[in-house]
Amino acid sequence: MSESTPGMRPREVLMQSGAPRPELTGEEALLLDRTHVLFLALDRKGCVSRWNRAMAELTGIPAAAVLGQPLPLSVFAEESRPMARSFFSASTQQSEATIELEMCGLDGGRRRMAWSRNGSPLDALAVVLTGTDITARHETEMRLRAEEAQARLLVEGSLGMICTHDLNGYLLSINPFAAANLGYTPEELVGRYMLDFMDVEHQHGWQSYWDAMAARGEEEGLLYVNRKDGSLCVIAFRNKLVQIPGAEPFVIGHGIDLTEKIEAEEKLRALMRQRESILESVGDGIYGLDMEGRIVFVNRAGAQLLGFTPEEMQGQPIHRLIHHSRADGMPYPESQCPVLATLHRAGPVRVRGDVFWKKDGMSIPVEYVACPLTHDGRTTGAVVAFQDVTERRQLDRMKDEFISTVSHELRTPLTSLRAALGLLSSGALAERPDRAEQMLDLAISNCNRLVFLVNDILDFERIGAGRLxxxxxxxxxxxxxxxxxxxxxxxxxxxxxxxxxxxxxxxxxxxxxxxxxxxxxxxxxxxxxxxxxxxxxxxxxxxxxxxxxxxxxxxxxxxxxxxxxxxxxxxxxxxxxxxxxxxxxxxxxxxxxxxxxxxxxxxxxxxxxxxxxxxxxxxxxxxxxxxxxxx
Missing domain, CATH: 3.30.565.10 (Histidine kinase-like ATPase, C-terminal domain)
Known part of the structure; x- marks a missing residue:
């Protein structure tokens, strides 16, 4: 027998010489006992003929107890015994095969073993079996599979948009949520070129995206892509280059659909512009207060009426700025201010005959309505709409003067007319025809004056109404x-x-x-x-x-x-x-x-x-x- 090499596997020891032999040499038996690999052999009757020390240490069964006996299946976990019975059967001695089986250790723990079955070169043996402990590897594989499954579930169940693409811009994968958000299935998108989903006006950042990937290995920003129905989808993305040894580099990306948010923000901006346009188009002054009585907004007309700019009034306490004194110059206590009182009342307050003070120290007569602003039943501030009634008061004064003047203009010719007609009707001028003629001329002149006055008033009204x-x-x-x-x-x-x-x-x-x-x-x-x-x-x-x-x-x-x-x-x-x-x-x-x-x-x-x-x-x-x- 040739000399065996230390560290050789049991099968290599047996196969060192290809010719069949009746028995192991002592040196070969010693080598098989010293190896950590499990080794057992079955004779042609299916009984154990070899049981090395590694088998004895794992199972707690010494070789003497099993030699010549059928293989004890109790050393295998219950669920592995049917497969072990078939695998270790002597009837399969000519076929080579491998299998992984769970075995019961001496300490009560389980060990995962990878068994290999080979025909024996020894005449006395039917089959040779070797086992390697792969428990650690198996546990690692199972953990990796679990982590992979968990990651897959996270990706597929994520409400974010997750995808990968190669360095040419072709999609490698995409999660179902992202695909559905764009109106596709993942299968319809994988392999597609990303630029196919972008309009020309939204492709301007494509090159800078790749430049960033080359320089930093990551990039973030906004992506404008077309959905299947043609509508625009705006995605906030953050992508990172992934390089794994032995594999092609790729980019993994995570995105959030901002379309609804951007549309909502645009609607909000439109409403704000509309509100500002309305406020700026109104001739009356309008300002808003917080709960501390400070100005949070004021339209330009209101600021101009008071001699300020809107920026100068922003954040100022309203009472001390424009409402600090009464019309006669006496101080106006804050506790009596109707505007500030609105912050603690449920309904609006209408005030007439008050004054606001301008930046130059002059006062203007005003009328205003102060209404509380509420949210969820809680007052959050107030809005005040006011009018400068200076011109109205002047107009009222002119109307009063007009009424007085018209009354005088009517009374004077009527008095003269009545007097002239009275003299004529009384017969007092019957003997003086020249004087009677003067009275008639006077009456006619005053009638014409009255007609002239009434026509003026009527024509002026027709011009104002557009009916002249x-x-x-x-x-x-x-x-x-x-x-x-x-x-x-x-x-x-x-x-x-x-x-x-x-x-x-x-x-x-x-x-x-x-x-x-x-x-x-x-x-x-x-x-x-x-x-x-x-x-x-x-x-x-x-x-x-x-x-x-x-x-x-x-x-x-x-x-x-x-x-x-x-x-x-x-x-x-x-x-x-x-x-x-x-x-x-x-x-x-x-x-x-x-x-x-x-x-x-x-x-x-x-x-x-x-x-x-x-x-x-x-x-x-x-x-x-x-x-x-x-x-």
């Missing part, structure tokens, strides 16, 4: 001016005034009656405020092919510069005493502006105090018959 229509025709400017002057000639003569008409040969396309109405008001005003023995000039000239300019100039006391823009407003005169001293309702110039505007023209005044005033109005010139505008 024009009946335009071609007319000479000189003819129009001379007719207007003729109507006021008697009044001018009584006041010791004279007219001068200077008109270029200009033809106008106007409603003659309405322009006469406007010119009569301008000439009447000139007569009222001109000193005796002065001249009122009326002239007309062409401005261009489409417009003509008419001017009425007097040498009266003039108009203060600060009033030149407001005298055309309704109920406006120099002051209330003008109407009382010279007559008038305060509607004359406003009516003139309305009539001129209806013709598409403009009206304005220029004046020097103490030297007189000039009133200008532009009117459309007549054009060819084919180009004349419709009335």
């Amino acid at each position: 229509h024009l009946d335009c025709a071609e007319i000479s400017a000189e003819e129009l001016l001379r007719e207007a002057v003729q109507r006021q000639a008697a009044s001018a003569s009584r006041a010791g005034l004279r007219f001068r008409v200077d008109a270029e040969p200009v033809r106008l396309w106007v409603d003659g009656g309405r322009i006469q109405q406007a010119l009569s008001r301008l000439l009447a005003n000139a007569i009222k405020f001109s000193p005796p023995n002065t001249e009122i000039a009326v002239r007309a000239q062409a401005v261009n092919e489409k417009e003509a300019l008419i001017e009425v100039r007097d040498h009266g006391r003039g108009i203060p510069p600060e009033m030149l823009d407001s005298i055309f407003d309704r109920f406006r005169q120099g002051d209330a005493s003008d109407s009382r001293a010279s007559g008038g309702t305060g509607l004359g110039l406003a009516l003139c502006r309305g009539l001129v505007n209806l013709h598409g023209g403009r009206i304005w005044a220029e004046s020097t105090v103490g030297l007189g005033s000039s009133f200008f109005l532009t009117l459309p010139r007549a054009v060819s018959a084919f180009d004349k505008p419709m009335s």
